[in-house]
Amino acid sequence: MNRRDFIKSSLGGITLLFGGVAGYQLYLESQERPFEKTKAIFLTEADQLVLSVLIPVILNGATDKIDLIKCLENIDGAIIRLPQKTQQELRQLFDLLGSVFGRLVIAGVWQNWQTATSNSLNEFLESWRNSSLDLLQQAYLGLHKLIIGSFYSEQSSWAAIGYPGPLSIQK
Amino acid sequence: MKIEYPNAIDCSLHPAPDNIECDVLIIGSGAGGGIAAEIFSRSGLNVVILEEGPLKKASDFNMKEADAYAELYQEVAGRQTIDQAIQILQGRAVGGSTTVNWTSSFRTPAKTLSFWQNEFGVTELSSEKLAPWFEWVEKRLNITAWLVPPNRNNQLLADGAESLGWSYQVIPRNVKGCANLGYCGVGCPLDAKQSMLVTCIPRALQSGARLFTRARAEKIILDNDKVSYVEVGSMDALGQPKTSGSFRIHAKHVVLAAGAIGSPGILLRSGFDRFNPLIGKRTFLHPVTASIAVMKQPVNGYQGAPQSIYSDQFLWRDGVSGELGYKIEVPPIHPVLASTLLKHHGESHFNLLQDFSRLQVNLALLRDGFNADSTGGQVELDEFDYPRLDYSISESLWRGLKHAMMSMVEIQFAAGAKAVMPLHMDAQKMSNWKEAKKQIEDLPTKPIRWQIMSAHVMGGCGIGNQGESVCDEFGRMHQFDNLSVLDGSIFPTSLGVNPQLSIYAIVAKLAASLSVRLGGELPKDLLIEN
Numbered sequence: 175m176n177r178r179d180f181i182k183s184s185l186g187g188i189t190l191l192f193g194g195v196a197g198y199q200l201y202l203e204s205q206e207r208p209f210e211k212t213k214a215i216f217l218t219e220a221d222q223l224v225l226s227v228l229i230p231v232i233l234n235g236a237t238d239k240i241d242l243i244k245c246l247e248n249i250d251g252a253i254i255r256l257p258q259k260t261q262q263e264l265r266q267l268f269d270l271l272g273s274v275f276g277r278l279v280i281a282g283v284w285q286n287w288q289t290a291t292s293n294s295l296n297e298f299l300e301s302w303r304n305s306s307l308d309l310l311q312q313a314y315l316g317l318h319k320l321i322i323g324s325f326y327s328e329q330s331s332w333a334a335i336g337y338p339g340p341l342s343i344q345k
Numbered sequence: 346m347k348i349e350y351p352n353a354i355d356c357s358l359h360p361a362p363d364n365i366e367c368d369v370l371i372i373g374s375g376a377g378g379g380i381a382a383e384i385f386s387r388s389g390l391n392v393v394i395l396e397e398g399p400l401k402k403a404s405d406f407n408m409k410e411a412d413a414y415a416e417l418y419q420e421v422a423g424r425q426t427i428d429q430a431i432q433i434l435q436g437r438a439v440g441g442s443t444t445v446n447w448t449s450s451f452r453t454p455a456k457t458l459s460f461w462q463n464e465f466g467v468t469e470l471s472s473e474k475l476a477p478w479f480e481w482v483e484k485r486l487n488i489t490a491w492l493v494p495p496n497r498n499n500q501l502l503a504d505g506a507e508s509l510g511w512s513y514q515v516i517p518r519n520v521k522g523c524a525n526l527g528y529c530g531v532g533c534p535l536d537a538k539q540s541m542l543v544t545c546i547p548r549a550l551q552s553g554a555r556l557f558t559r560a561r562a563e564k565i566i567l568d569n570d571k572v573s574y575v576e577v578g579s580m581d582a583l584g585q586p587k588t589s590g591s592f593r594i595h596a597k598h599v600v601l602a603a604g605a606i607g608s609p610g611i612l613l614r615s616g617f618d619r620f621n622p623l624i625g626k627r628t629f630l631h632p633v634t635a636s637i638a639v640m641k642q643p644v645n646g647y648q649g650a651p652q653s654i655y656s657d658q659f660l661w662r663d664g665v666s667g668e669l670g671y672k673i674e675v676p677p678i679h680p681v682l683a684s685t686l687l688k689h690h691g692e693s694h695f696n697l698l699q700d701f702s703r704l705q706v707n708l709a710l711l712r713d714g715f716n717a718d719s720t721g722g723q724v725e726l727d728e729f730d731y732p733r734l735d736y737s738i739s740e741s742l743w744r745g746l747k748h749a750m751m752s753m754v755e756i757q758f759a760a761g762a763k764a765v766m767p768l769h770m771d772a773q774k775m776s777n778w779k780e781a782k783k784q785i786e787d788l789p790t791k792p793i794r795w796q797i798m799s800a801h802v803m804g805g806c807g808i809g810n811q812g813e814s815v816c817d818e819f820g821r822m823h824q825f826d827n828l829s830v831l832d833g834s835i836f837p838t839s840l841g842v843n844p845q846l847s848i849y850a851i852v853a854k855l856a857a858s859l860s861v862r863l864g865g866e867l868p869k870d871l872l873i874e875n
């Protein structure tokens with residue numbers, strides 16, 4: 175499936191279902207940080223789209239240019255090493271996220287992506303973080319660990335927090 | 346000097362071997378499995394070692410967290426209790442957790458051993474009887490007091506304790522030629538840490554033991570009340586079970602050393618709970634709580650021996666079996682671990698990390714398992730037959746966590762902290778002790794919100810009297826003559842000290858006596874009154 179078809183079938187479909195154009199705009203806007211999908215083993219294209227929207231919000235402030243592909247690759251690389259049960263749970267989480275995004279983000283909590291500032295996405299994440307529903311809290315923590323871990327494992331993220339990296343060792 | 350690993354076969358690369366026979370099969374190559382492997386093979390017994398993780402050596406260790414977590418840790422360092430409230434660090438590689446541990450080496454407290462004697466009838470493991478085994482291990486693994494000055498992270502713990510008049514001491518370490526790099530947790534790149542990976546495992550292999558890596562013990566198969574053979578599955582390079590590649594190992598004696606969670610997991614998979622419902626119960630964690638201080642000067646907690654100072658001011662604060670006591674230490678501070686433990690996002694996360702190089706972190710590990718309310722967790726199997734831990738936080742543990750948080754934060758202010766923040770999802774940075782105290786009093790004692798970790802999983806196959814435990818005090822499983830457990834899972838409670846030296850010495854003693862029973866001939870250095 176090419177990119178255009180993908181947009182039409184998954185996001186466009188949901189958008190139409192909820193009678194708005196915001197989702198499509200959301201997707202198009204997110205193209206500013208080119209949403210080149212990576213050849214992932216676990217992450218589907220839909221997962222990657224959700225992540226490509228959330229990653230910049232979770233890492234807001236840490237950098238002005240996020241290597242999205244690297245993050246996605248690192249996340250995928252971690253997940254495929256996890257036990258089967260955890261992978262199953264993450265599959266459910268991403269499927270849920272896809273649908274929650276469909277409902278909340280795309281169906282018009284933010285009528286227009288341009289006004290859906292990172293502030294409102296922030297609040298949305300914050301409400302998951304502090305939710306009384308264990309499921310949402312765990313979803314927040316799961317995403318947090320994957321995204322933050324995928325970013326701070328890269329050498330390029332270290333200078334900003336004053337970590338010089340390991341001394342190189344001569345053997 | 347390059348360390349050799351003869352007789353090691355990687356099952357992710359090789360087809361399954363034909364069925365194998367040996368005198369002793371050791372499942373797991375960590376603290377318990379490593380020591381046992383050296384002792385059995387040097388006694389002339391024919392030994393096979395199984396390890397579900399890979400063989401990674403100093404030359405593979407690049408001091409990068411992400412690579413180490415992926416290759417050397419259980420579940421990419423993200424193992425958790427079932428309710429996701431406690432993060433569990435355990436190794437999964439040749440050397441087990443010793444390949445990634447922080448080198449702190451303590452003898453088992455006499456109080457703990459007497460408690461085992463009084464409460465569980467364990468007379469074989471008294472301080473007197475263990476003393477020569479501690480000496481043997483300390484010599485074997487070069488355990489000595491660490492005379493290099495502590496790094497700032499540790500020094501600040503000492504400073505804080507000093508100014509409050511609280512006790513603190515220097516931690517002995519198992520290192521030889523340590524360059525004080527501080528990367529013990531991601532695999533020592535210099536072979537300086539005297540882990541099982543560089544000591545006992547290669548020594549066993551040189552004495553003829555065979556090692557299968559990426560090989561997971563699946564089930565123990567019985568023939569009446571004797572173990573007939575062990576079913577082994579091969580794992581792929583990602584650590585996932587391969588669809589083909591299973592084989593059988595017939596051994597005269599089988600030793601479980603797959604670590605707590607791992608060893609009871611194998612017994613549960615084999616259906617042994619029908620013989621003994623206590624399997625997997627009383628699993629202890631030394632639950633860890635932490636507090637984060639921002640100092641005025643750089644701390645650089647990633648550099649230098651990770652743990653060199655501890656305080657036992659509160660370890661026995663209410664006797665052995667009263668309110669939970671705790672040991673205070675510090676962790677090394679590396680970017681992935683630190684950034685993922687700060688459960689914030691966006692600007693507020695980055696603001697906290699801006700102080701990365703000025704962070705000083707204290708941790709307290711609590712002594713679980715010594716009072717009636719602290720009964721530990723329970724290992725269970727998920728629908729893929731994979732073991733996981735159910736651990737609920739008891740009232741006495743909550744009280745202990747709060748008490749420990751108070752002490753750690755007080756130490757940090759006494760050491761000159763500019764601000765301190767408990768590691769808790771509802772905590773804020775506080776700039777003085779009075780404010781902080783108030784905040785800690787009000788912190789919700791809720792699982793997940795109060796961030797708890799463990800790197801010390803113990804128990805689940807506890808030793809003691811028949812009917813009240815899983816193994817006898819020689820580590821033999823009750824009712825089974827040719828099945829023993831020799832790792833941290835045999836402890837009937839937690840310890841009150843970081844566990845490696847206790848596991849080494851206790852397993853050395855038990856393995857030596859088992860070796861003789863199996864017809865082995867102990868080498869001279871191991872002819873210790875048993």
Ligand SMILES: Cc1cc2nc3c(=O)[nH]c(=O)nc-3n(C[C@H](O)[C@H](O)[C@H](O)COP(=O)(O)OP(=O)(O)OC[C@H]3O[C@@H](n4cnc5c(N)ncnc54)[C@H](O)[C@@H]3O)c2cc1C
Nearest residue numbers: 373375376377397441442447448449562604607833843845
């Ligand atoms: C990050 C970290 C830091 C630590 N720091 C310290 C410290 O400074 N001082 C200290 O005293 N202790 C420390 N510890 C704890 C200490 O290392 C462990 O308590 C100790 O190694 C446990 O020994 P064990 O033999 O019970 O299990 P492990 O050493 O964990 O070994 C068990 C092995 O069995 C393998 N295995 C599991 N299941 C199977 C199976 N089915 N088939 C085949 N193989 C299997 C695992 O992969 C693993 O390699 C630390 C631990 C960690 C993780």
Ligand code: SF4
Nearest residue numbers: 523524526527529533
């Ligand atoms: S501190 Fe010493 S033992 Fe630890 S990694 Fe560095 S050289 Fe190795």
